[in-house]
Amino acid sequence: MTYDLWYWDGIPGRGEFVRLALEAGGIPYRERAREPGGENALLKDMLSDRKHPPFAPPYLVAGQMTLAQTANILLFLGEKHGLAPDTVEGRLWVNQLQLTIADMVAEAHDTHHPIAASDYYEDQKEEAVRRARSFREERIPKFLGYFEGVLAGPDAWLAGGKHWTYVDLSLFHLIDGLLYAFPKRMGTQAVKFPNIMALHRRVAELSALQPYFASGRRLPFGEGIFRHYRELDAE
Numbered sequence: 001m002t003y004d005l006w007y008w009d010g011i012p013g014r015g016e017f018v019r020l021a022l023e024a025g026g027i028p029y030r031e032r033a034r035e036p037g038g039e040n041a042l043l044k045d046m047l048s049d050r051k052h053p054p055f056a057p058p059y060l061v062a063g064q065m066t067l068a069q070t071a072n073i074l075l076f077l078g079e080k081h082g083l084a085p086d087t088v089e090g091r092l093w094v095n096q097l098q099l100t101i102a103d104m105v106a107e108a109h110d111t112h113h114p115i116a117a118s119d120y121y122e123d124q125k126e127e128a129v130r131r132a133r134s135f136r137e138e139r140i141p142k143f144l145g146y147f148e149g150v151l152a153g154p155d156a157w158l159a160g161g162k163h164w165t166y167v168d169l170s171l172f173h174l175i176d177g178l179l180y181a182f183p184k185r186m187g188t189q190a191v192k193f194p195n196i197m198a199l200h201r202r203v204a205e206l207s208a209l210q211p212y213f214a215s216g217r218r219l220p221f222g223e224g225i226f227r228h229y230r231e232l233d234a235e
Contacts, residue, residue, distance in 0.1 A: 002028040004061040006054075009033045012173075014070045014105070015058040020169040021074055023212040025081045031217075033057075035042055071098040074166045081167040085159050094159050094167040097150070101170050104143045108181065109225045111135045111232055114216035121229070136185045140178070144193045147171060148222035151195035164203065171196070171202035177226030184233045 004171050005022065007015030008030075022029045033042040046054060054068030060076070075095050086089045104178025109117075115124040115130040150158055159165045167183050174197060179186050203209070212218055221227070 001063060002030060004032050005029050005058065006043070006045060006061070007058040008034050010040055010219065012177075012219045012221060012226075013058075013224045016173055016218075017070050017101075017170045018058050018060065018171060019075050019078075019218075020209070020214075021077050021083055021166040021191060023084050024164075024166075024169055024206060024208045025077065026208065027077065028094055029060075037040075071095060071102055074098055076171070078166050085161065086163065090159060094165050097147075097158055098170055099166045100143070100146070101167070101174050104139070105173060105177075105225060107135055107139055108177065111181075112227050112229060121227075128229075129231060132229075133234075136182060140182070140185060140189060141192075144189065144196060148193045148195050151199060154195055154198035156195065157199070164206070168199060168203055172200050175200045177221060180221040181226040181228050182233045183228070184235045188235045 003022070005015065007013060007016060007018075019031075021027075032045070033039055035041070042057065046057070048069070050066055052066050052068075054066060057065055058070060058073065059068035060073045061067075062076070067076055074172075075091065075098075078094065079091055084094050111132040112121050112128050113119070113124065114127045121128065122221065149157070152160065157164050158167050175186075179190075204213075
């Protein structure tokens with residue numbers, strides 16, 4: 001089966017967590033919104049009549065099923081394609097970790113849009129400075145401290161086995177986003193989390209991901225969840 005992945009074109013966003021799993025797993029898929037007329041097609045497809053409509057992208061069409069919410073999509077792909085542990089307990093564990101990553105992703109987004117996603121950053125800049133300070137000083141150490149504790153060592157994967165799972169790919173992308181958005185803060189924090197940074201390097205070097213990284217299809221950060229504003233970053 002070739003899956004249809006629907007997500008906004010032009011930004012990595014939450015769709016990137018799904019892309020990394022599809023690419024690393026060698027799973028055939030089509031990036032529908034990147035096809036000609038894709039954005040209009042996305043809006044039309046979202047409004048089409050279906051049994052289980054998505055609230056928002058990303059969503060994955062798998063045969064007759066439509067699966068939305070990043071963690072839900074990855075839960076499905078993990079079981080279906082061997083990107084998660086074999087046991088129910090193991091699959092729920094990596095889903096729990098993925099949901100924790102989703103929590104941090106939401107908080108990272110809210111550093112630059114703390115009042116309303118529909119307003120410009122410049123219209124909520126004062127509030128963003130306050131929100132970013134809390135995120136840098138309190139939330140980054142708390143979240144990363146948790147994941148550092150989950151990892152058993154510099155050669156470990158989050159699920160504890162001998163092979164990566166989709167949540168390792170997601171943590172890699174989360175760290176990539178934080179390094180882009182908060183380079184000063186991550187410059188001082190990274191040394192405190194050697195297991196996380198070792199995992200980040202190992203995922204970056206996975207042979208299964210090299211064709212994707214070299215293809216130019218992996219979009220750079222800029223707009224979207226992870227944005228760099230100098231006034232929001234500090235050591």
